[in-house]
Amino acid sequence: MSAVATRGRTLVFDVNETLLDIEVLNPFFERVFGDARVMRQWFAELILYSEALTLSGEYTRFGTLAVAVLQMVATFRQIELKDGDLEEFKSTMSKLPPHREVPEALEKLANAGFRMMTLTNSAGEAGKASLVQARLYDFFEHTFSVDEVAKFKPAREVYVHVARALNAQPSDLRLIASHTWDTLGALAAGYSAALVARPGNAPLAVGAQPDIVEPDLLQTATRIIEVDR
Structure with missing residues (x-):
């Protein structure tokens, strides 16, 4: 170097x-959603809504959006996220x-x-x-x-x-x-x-x-x- x-x-x-x-997130999605493949759905939605915010003239930090999209995916999959789930998710994302x-x-x-x-x-x-x-x-x-x-x-x-x-x-x-x-x-x-x-x-x-x-x-x-x- x-x-x-x-x-x-x-x-x-x-x-x-x-x-x-980002595949290290798979165990979290397997545990919380019962399907590790939901990680790819979450990530695709994260990119979709980051682009939607930009096109509509809005902005929020990526980490905030990542959690919001996770909550959205949980809502339409009828999964209740606990505080511990969100902390685990944010901790894994940071590492x-x-x-x-x-x-x-x-x-x-x-x-x-x-x-x-x-x-x-x-x-x-x-x-x-x-x-x-x-x-x-x-x-x-x-x-x-x-x-x-x-x-x-x-x-x-x-x-x-x-x-x-x-x-x-x-x-x-x-x-x-x-x-x-x-x-x-x-x-x-x-x-x-x-x-x-x-x-x-x-x-x-x-x-x-x-x-x-x-x-x-x-x-x-x-x-x-x-x-x-």
């Missing part, structure tokens, strides 16, 4: 699911571990000389804390949050804000994310993009396409070094 950045392109990483493993290959992939990119940032829907301090507890924080030069523009990804303003803060052209930035909705937003803002197609994620056959699609971050890192040399 001591290499001096020499590449022209700066890498901007999504955090939740791209770097950190998401990195995917197994992530530290090696980040080390490889750092040694190749790339500048690396994060851009997360999570609030600023929460996003930083999640990287610290996962022992990933030191890989990154800066951690950006959508809190800074009060709009959730994939609003174009979020990606433009990062480029301006870095005094960079969007074309000099590459977003790395596990979610096609995120790569669509970055590409629309002029970035290039790499999709980490983890289980439950895949490219969309319409719209602008990432030029790199790989199943994990280590393979994605290898391709980035090949393409962005």
Whole structure:
């Protein structure tokens, strides 16, 4: 991680699911809802309503929205959430571990000389804390949050804000994310993009396409070094 950045392109990483493993929430959903697959429903609804808030001109912090969506899913599934359930959920969310290959992939990119940032829907301090507890924080030069523009990804303003803060052209930035909705937003803002197609994620056959699609971050890192040399 001591290499001096020499590449022209700066890498901007999504955090939740791209770097950190949200599947550790599955036991909670299995216990509370009787079906671990409800985690994916909750996450999809969380993204849906984050986008709905942005489109309607509203904003609340991502952690607050995550709990509200959990309560909504519980309501229409006729599940009564107890205080202990909410505390367990929030505690697990604050301690998401990195995917197994992530530290090696980040080390490889750092040694190749790339500048690396994060851009997360999570609030600023929460996003930083999640990287610290996962022992990933030191890989990154800066951690950006959508809190800074009060709009959730994939609003174009979020990606433009990062480029301006870095005094960079969007074309000099590459977003790395596990979610096609995120790569669509970055590409629309002029970035290039790499999709980490983890289980439950895949490219969309319409719209602008990432030029790199790989199943994990280590393979994605290898391709980035090949393409962005």
